Amino acid sequence: MKTVAFCGGGSASLHPYYTVSPYEGIVDQLPQDVEVLYQPGVNAYAFTPEISAADIRTITGEPGVRMRLYRGPPSVPNRPVIDKAVLSESSWHLMGFSQPYLERIFYGDIEGDFVAPVTGSSEVGLAVYGSANLYIDDELVIENTTVQRGGNFFFGKGTLEEKVTIVLVKDQVYKLKVEFISGASRSLVF
Incomplete structure (x- = not known):
């Protein structure tokens, strides 16, 4: 397995000094001239692993993704940025977040350049x-947003993780963008 799994998510999430995947551990113990063949097997995770901070950058080159928050939707021309931050992880939540200039429903863009x-x-x-x-790359x-299935993210109040398989090319840069609307916009029926 090439994915490093060292702890749980959410409040069990840790930032270790270093990690080694099972694949790396095996390869590191073998002589240089030994060819190691690898085939992905069955996934051993409940949710898609986060994007590695080493593989994603803000548009200004900082590690992580840029989050900008707005009062209005993307359709509003020249909407002012109310708050912004650089996030080091691709999994995050705004629990306890408070911003006096944002209403109950607010909008956000999270963007980063991902290097495959x-x-x-x-x-x-x-x-x-x-x-x-x-x-x-600007393709949905x-x-x-419109059809949501209940899942167990965010303490059972979030959606099921929707997934898609894409084909990547090593070292190619892909523009990632998540457009979101705050919790009050959810259309889940429990």
């Missing part, structure tokens, strides 16, 4: 408390 670490098929997923869409790949 390998060539091949890759699964991407999106779950949200509220509603959101995922775009890759996951729609999680």
Whole structure:
């Protein structure tokens, strides 16, 4: 397995000093001239793993993704940015977030440039408390706004993780963008 799994998510999430995947551990113990063949097997995770911070950058080159929050939807021309931040992880939540200039329903854009670490098929997923869409190179790949299925993200109040498989090319840069609307916009029926 090339994915490093070292802890749970949410409040069990940790930032270790270093990690080693089972694949890396095996390869590191073998002589240089030994060819190691690898085939992905069955996934051993409940949710799609986060994008590695080493593989994503803001449009200004910082590690992570840029989040900008707005009062109005993307259809509003020249909408002012009310708040902004650089997030180091691709999984985040606004629990306890307060911004006096944002209403109960507010909008956000999360953007980053993703550098594909390998060539091949890759699964991407999106779950949200509220509603959101995922775009890759300005193409809508996951729609999680109009038809939402209840899941166990965000303490059972979020959507099921919607997933899609895409083909990536190693070292190619892909523009990722999530457009979301705050929790009050969700259309889930429980």
